[in-house]
Amino acid sequence: KAGVTQTPRYLIKTRGQQVTLSCSPISGHRSVSWYQQTPGQGLQFLFEYFSETQRNKGNFPGRFSGRQFSNSRSEMNVSTLELGDSALYLCASSAGDRAYEQYFGPGTRLTVT
Amino acid sequence: DQQVKQNSPSLSVQEGRISILNCDYTNSMFDYFLWYKKYPAEGPTFLISISSIKDKNEDGRFTVFLNKSAKHLSLHIVPSQPGDSAVYFCAASDWTGANSKLTFGKGITLSVRP
Numbered sequence: 001k002a003g004v005t006q007t008p009r010y011l012i013k014t015r016g017q018q019v020t021l022s023c024s025p026i027s028g029h030r031s032v033s034w035y036q037q038t039p040g041q042g043l044q045f046l047f048e049y050f051s052e053t054q055r056n057k058g059n060f061p062g063r064f065s066g067r068q069f070s071n072s073r074s075e076m077n078v079s080t081l082e083l084g085d086s087a088l089y090l091c092a093s094s095a096g097d098r099a100y101e102q103y104f105g106p107g108t109r110l111t112v113t
Numbered sequence: 114d115q116q117v118k119q120n121s122p123s124l125s126v127q128e129g130r131i132s133i134l135n136c137d138y139t140n141s142m143f144d145y146f147l148w149y150k151k152y153p154a155e156g157p158t159f160l161i162s163i164s165s166i167k168d169k170n171e172d173g174r175f176t177v178f179l180n181k182s183a184k185h186l187s188l189h190i191v192p193s194q195p196g197d198s199a200v201y202f203c204a205a206s207d208w209t210g211a212n213s214k215l216t217f218g219k220g221i222t223l224s225v226r227p
Contacts (some may be wrong), residue, residue: 004156031213043157043202043217056214090156092215099213100145100206102157 001111002027004093006104012111018079025072025093031055032074033102034066037088046089048072050099078110086112115124117205117226119218128227132190136203136218139184147215148177148188160201161188182202193225 005024013019025032033056034046045058049068066076072093078085088109092102118137126132134148144165163170163177163186170177176189190197203218205208 006156033213035213035215035217042219043204043215045214045216048213050213056213092156094213101147101159101162102213102215103159104149106154106156106207109154 001020004091004103006089006091006108007107008108009106010109010111012113013081014113015081015083017081018077019081021076021078021089021091021110023074023076023091023093023102023105025074025091026103029093029095030072031094031099031102032068032072033092033094034074034076035090035092035104037090037107038086043090046076074090081112083112086110114139115219116143117203117216117218119201119203119221121221122219123222123224124222125226126193128195128225129192132188132193132197132223132225134188134201134203134221134223136186136188137184138205140205140207140216141184141191142227143216145148145206146177146186147204147206148175149202149217150197150201151203151220157202184186190223193223195225195227198223198225 023027031050048056052109068074090107092104094102148160148164151157200220204215
C-alpha cells in the first residue's frame, strides 16, 4: 500500500505571496490532518479534514486554510506569506476507526524570503 | 502551555543496551498516546501506541509503559541499534472526545553508539 504523498517537497516563496500544498492520503484513509513543524515550536496541529469537512482546527490565523476533495486528497493554502511561515508542513492520514494513529507524509519544506 | 513534555533533549546509549525515553503530560483528557520516530528530511514514522486503559504495550523491540496516575509514559527500546538513532516524539490524543488532533512533545534525539 502506498504511503502518504506530498507535493511539492520543497518550495521557496516571497513574503506576501500565497502557496498551495497538496497531500494524497493512504488509500482508504478518510481523515487528513496538517501540521507545521518549526525548530522553536515543534509540531503543531493546523487542521483536520474528514469526508470533505473540517472537523478540527488548531490555533493558527485565518491565512491558513485547507480543503478536502471527494477522493480524500487535501490541499492546504497559506495566503499573504510571512517570514515566520517558513517551516516543514506535514500531512498525516488515518483510518476512521483508529484516527488517533496518524501516518505522515515526507512533508513540504517551505522557505519564505 | 505545553501539554506534552519531553524534558530531556537528547540521550546517548551504547549499542545493545536499553534506551528509555520519557514523556510527561498534563491533560487528563488524553486517552491515546503514541511514539513517532523521525529522521531528518522525512516525516515522522509511527512506532507504537497505547490506550489509557492499558499500562503496557509491546511490539518487537519497542515497549511503551503508561503510568496514568503520574501522567507519565516511557518508550523502552531493547536492544538498541545504531539504526535507532533519530528524533523520537511523544504524542497524545483526546480521541474519545472525537478530537483526532495529536499534541506533540518537542522530541528527544537518541544517539546509539556502535
